[in-house]
Amino acid sequence: xxxxxxxxxxxxxxxxxxxxxxxxxxxxxxxxxxxxxxxxxxxxxxxxxxxxxxxxxxxxxxxxxxxxxxxxxxxxxxxxxxxxxxxxxxxxxxxxxxxxxxxxxxxxxxxxxxxxxxxxxxxxxxxxxxxxxxxxxxxxxxxxxxxxxxxxxxxxxxxxxxxxxxxxxxxxxxxxxxxxxxxxxxxxxxxxxxxxxxxxxxxxxxxxxxxxxxxxxxxxxxxxxxxxxxxxxxxxxxxxxxxxxxxxxxxxxxxxxxxxxxx
Numbered sequence: 716x717x718x719x720x721x722x723x724x725x726x727x728x729x730x731x732x733x734x735x736x737x738x739x740x741x742x743x744x745x746x747x748x749x750x751x752x753x754x755x756x757x758x759x760x761x762x763x764x765x766x767x768x769x770x771x772x773x774x775x776x777x778x779x780x781x782x783x784x785x786x787x788x789x790x791x792x793x794x795x796x797x798x799x800x801x802x803x804x805x806x807x808x809x810x811x812x813x814x815x816x817x818x819x820x821x822x823x824x825x826x827x828x829x830x831x832x833x834x835x836x837x838x839x840x841x842x843x844x845x846x847x848x849x850x851x852x853x854x855x856x857x858x859x860x861x862x863x864x865x866x867x868x869x870x871x872x873x874x875x876x877x878x879x880x881x882x883x884x885x886x887x888x889x890x891x892x893x894x895x896x897x898x899x900x901x902x903x904x905x906x907x908x909x910x911x912x913x914x915x916x917x918x919x920x921x922x923x924x925x926x927x928x929x930x931x932x933x934x935x936x937x938x939x940x941x942x943x944x945x946x947x948x949x950x951x952x953x954x955x956x957x958x959x960x961x962x963x964x965x966x967x968x969x970x971x972x973x974x975x976x977x978x
Contacts, residue, residue: 720745720834721759725830728764729951732772733793738764758832767830771952773809775825775889776802780817787814799890824926828948843949846927846974853892854915855907856882866902873906885910893964894920920963925974926955933966942973950975 724744728736741764742749756764771796779790791802791965806814812822824843858873860866877883883891894905905918906925930941943963950957956978963974 721756721832725832728768728771729829732768732775733795735795736768756785760860765929769805770809770827771829773806775954776806776814776824777810777817777825779960780814781820782954787818790814804856805885825954826949828944829952831944833947833948842929844927845977846925848920848922848925850922850975851892851909851920853894853905853907853909853918854912855892855894855905855918857916857918858904860902861900863902866904870904870906877906882912885912887966890965890967893966894918895962895964897960924977924978925963926957928973928975930971930973931969933969933971937972938964945973 727740727744731737733884738749742752745752747755753764756762756767760767762770775795776790779785779793780787787802788799791799794802796802796805803814806812806817809827810817810822810825816822824845826843856873856877858866858869860869874883886892888905889908889910891908892905894903896903896905905916907915920925928941928945930938932938932941957974958978961976963976965972965974
């Protein structure tokens, strides 16, 4: 069995979270009997298929409770729970808050991302926050490129330059920003901070709503891997409409805060 067939099975599950899921269809998609399929799934994910479906249904319910005015009981029925008590019990067990507390805004946003078997990890749930950012004024180096690969090369050269001339240390004293943006045919990257430097370009980031993720690493390989997982697993798993031509990274202390703008 290859990962393509497993990912097609995950696509089928995702389309049927609010209806009955036919396990014979899962077996047909993967061309494997359900007993063997369950063992493979458990080996790769450390959970059963039933547990995964339950978590994804509760994850979608979390979003709808937090972000809509739909009645909690209607959301429970939508995601295949037959009673409020069974839904409340399962919800609290997964998120450590009740559905009512979720509606009241208690606790961090959390979703269980869609599994992608190319990027699978056992510890795959994601905490995040929705932030309303005010306008930010930054003083930055600015580089441009015609391709993403060329931009990445220029970014590496820029980091060498700012470490050599001392700006890297100055930026990090108050929090260093890395801003990615894409306009018609061009890629842009800004590196700087909110501190005024007369010889750097001043840019303003307009106020807006963002999904914020906190990564306990400033290593570029870790950040790239995490962002790849977000794009493959988190973004498709949510109801948010993400702007894919802009991204903010804030490096502060030992953390990287990633901000994805919401339309």
